[in-house]
Amino acid sequence: MASKVTKIAPCLWFNTEAEEAAQLYTSIFKNSSIDNVIRYGKERHETPGIAEGDVMTVTFTLEGQTYTALNGGPQFRFNEAISFAVHCDTQEEIDYFWEKLSEGGDESAQVCGWLKDKFGVSWQVVPTALFAMLNDPDSGKSERVTKAMLKMRKMDIRRLEEAYAG
Template identity: 55%
Template sequence: MQSVNRISPCLWFDDHAEEAVTFYTGIFQNSKITKISRYGEAGKEFHGKEPGTVMAISFELNGQPFSALNGGPMFKFNEAISFQIDCATQEEVDHYWSRLSAGGDEQAQQCGWLKDKYGVSWQIVPSVLIEMLGDADTVKSQRAMTAMLQMKKFDIAALKRAYAG
């Protein structure tokens, strides 16, 4: 019998896990909350949370398993970890960009990267850009790179024009 190893990111929130998970599952198709665990009396001297409040949530975004924890204010998100969303169309880029960036940090928006209102970093990347940047024709790939570096949210048509010269 072969076991399935799954790597599931766990997002540490101070106390907004349920709000954030509801936000994320409302953006991605094929998403759902699969389990909610709540704090009880046990360990209250350590966690300080009121019994009955959300401790952890298991959820899926487009079938990818995640968990969220209301662990307190000790740790914050930073750009060293981000979630990359591969987009086939400009419509997908626009959808994820507008939804995930709403209320987020506008200063952290560059080259397809954004930080949402919970501090989580996302990369909204058109799959065609990856192909352009990996082209063996370095003149074309460098034109695409130059165009990319001037953008916040990616514009696929503008990237294609730059790539083509």
């Protein structure tokens, strides 16, 4: 059985939660699917908590981007060095993704539109309009927006626009 393979796809290393994570992410994002599940056979690295028949990898797609989730054991953990940016056109989108992705996550990691989900994966939930504001040739506008953004946990488009307008 052949499955679609993209040239470059992020691989997320989980302890044993790969399938749970893929199910959560595909339930949150539209145009998403779980594409393939591979289970461990007899031949495998001996990893505590992983047995023959357990999920090894889950290939899933979110908004056209393919990902692989791997159950590899507890030796590696996620950190903020890698994050996934979710670009949102409206405050309603920001609120939706923030609520869904932050549920059960680390509240202390919520700053400037960043959050950690319950698996420790970092996400940036940001308004698409932010980039135009920060790239404005009027440095006063971009500085005001930056100052406002640095005080936020979840992005607030109205407050960013107010800062931009002065």
